[in-house]
Amino acid sequence: MKALTFDGVGKIKLVDKEKPKIEQPNQAIIKLVRTTICGSDLHILKGDVPTVEQGRTLGHEGIGVVEEVGAEVKNYQKGDRVLIACITSCATCRWCKESLFDACKSGGWQLGHLLDGTQAEYLRIPFADSCLYPIPPGADERSLLVYSDILPTGLEVAVLRGMVKPGCTVAIVGAGPVGLASAICAQLYSPKAIVCFDRDQFRLDKAREVGATECYKVNSAAEAREVSKGWFGDKDGFDVVVEAVGIPETFDMCQELVGVGGNIANVGVHGTSVNLKIDKLWSRSTSMRPVSGDTKAPLTQSVAISMALVSSHTIPLLLELMSAGKLDTSALITHDFKFSEIEKAYDIFGRAAETKALKVNIE
Numbered sequence: 500m501k502a503l504t505f506d507g508v509g510k511i512k513l514v515d516k517e518k519p520k521i522e523q524p525n526q527a528i529i530k531l532v533r534t535t536i537c538g539s540d541l542h543i544l545k546g547d548v549p550t551v552e553q554g555r556t557l558g559h560e561g562i563g564v565v566e567e568v569g570a571e572v573k574n575y576q577k578g579d580r581v582l583i584a585c586i587t588s589c590a591t592c593r594w595c596k597e598s599l600f601d602a603c604k605s606g607g608w609q610l611g612h613l614l615d616g617t618q619a620e621y622l623r624i625p626f627a628d629s630c631l632y633p634i635p636p637g638a639d640e641r642s643l644l645v646y647s648d649i650l651p652t653g654l655e656v657a658v659l660r661g662m663v664k665p666g667c668t669v670a671i672v673g674a675g676p677v678g679l680a681s682a683i684c685a686q687l688y689s690p691k692a693i694v695c696f697d698r699d700q701f702r703l704d705k706a707r708e709v710g711a712t713e714c715y716k717v718n719s720a721a722e723a724r725e726v727s728k729g730w731f732g733d734k735d736g737f738d739v740v741v742e743a744v745g746i747p748e749t750f751d752m753c754q755e756l757v758g759v760g761g762n763i764a765n766v767g768v769h770g771t772s773v774n775l776k777i778d779k780l781w782s783r784s785t786s787m788r789p790v791s792g793d794t795k796a797p798l799t800q801s802v803a804i805s806m807a808l809v810s811s812h813t814i815p816l817l818l819e820l821m822s823a824g825k826l827d828t829s830a831l832i833t834h835d836f837k838f839s840e841i842e843k844a845y846d847i848f849g850r851a852a853e854t855k856a857l858k859v860n861i862e
């Protein structure tokens with residue numbers, strides 16, 4: 500079978516691999532129907548994730564058909580169409596029982612990282628009963644590609660950990676696929692305003708298209724501060740600020756934008772440290788409490804800087820909302836490729852500012 504592999508920093512390679520076999524009774528073999536590329540795959544290519552071995556099949560998002568299941572798999576059988584969650588979770592360890600699936604003792608973010616991923620013709624899924632979801636009948640599967648990772652990320656990390664509430668003000672820094680997914684999910688909670696910040700006009704136009712109420716083209720924390728002043732004056736800011744880029748400059752923007760008692764929800768994967776403006780956070784009579792995935796944490800009167808990976812437990816809820824016509828993610832898929840063109844898909848996705856790519860559909 501064909502598989503797209505990590506071939507060392509900056510390099511990918513389409514290779515022939517042996518088709519995976521069931522090795523444990525909780526596993527399933529999936530024949531991939533479609534997959535996509537994530538900003539996190541580009542982090543691997545850049546060398547930000549040194550735990551990925553050369554030869555690893557990349558990808559952690561996709562839709563497929565069950566080809567074979569192990570003896571312990573109860574929920575799926577050959578022929579079922581399934582959505583693959585980006586996080587592999589055993590559902591039985593201490594962290595899974597506390598809904599911290601990304602910290603699962605035998606799972607976490609493994610597909611396309613520590614295990615062969617979804618950018619292949621076939622894939623072996625561990626803990627199949629808790630890592631696959633049935634595709635609702637009649638669903639537009641192309642739009643569903645974002646339900647493996649970026650949409651549950653938007654809901655869990657940006658909106659729930661950011662504590663978006665009815666009537667609040669939300670700032671989203673970064674209008675890439677993840678920021679746009681966060682904007683779509685924030686609307687489920689009826690905030691008063693969803694304000695997007697980016698330096699790329701095409702992406703800001705997309706943010707408007709998916710429901711952002713205001714958009715600002717900014718290049719620096721100083722420019723973001725001016726926008727915040729225009730909205731709230733000198734002494735306040737947004738109730739919820741979502742960092743959806745993953746670089747120190749945009750983390751700085753978030754610290755300029757957050758208001759009294761507000762929350763910074765950090766979604767971006769940072770390859771380096773950020774500069775914490777503790778004086779600024781202090782002057783807003785706020786305290787800071789790092790949160791990693793505990794959606795039950797008491798956040799009142801505090802700045803919560805949540806540094807969390809998606810845990811995917813909201814996928815069934817999101818699928819129900821989609822079936823009820825309350826979620827439309829079709830605007831996030833901009834390009835289509837055949838699986839044999841996956842290297843070209845990486846090139847187009849990797850040059851998004853020029854090519855205007857958001858998520859790509861590869862089938």
Ligand code: NAD
Binds near residue numbers: 678
């Ligand atoms: P992306 O690169 O497509 O989007 C980032 C956006 O930020 C772009 O639109 C870009 O124009 C904008 N930007 C960059 N620098 C800027 C600056 N200095 N000022 C203003 N705007 C700027 O990335 P994405 O695919 O949307 O992913 C965003 C981040 O989320 C990545 O770090 C990715 O790895 C991470 N991610 C996290 C999770 C999670 O579970 N926490 C899941 C998926 C992705």
Ligand code: ZN
Binds near residue numbers: 593594595603604
């Ligand atoms: Zn677990």
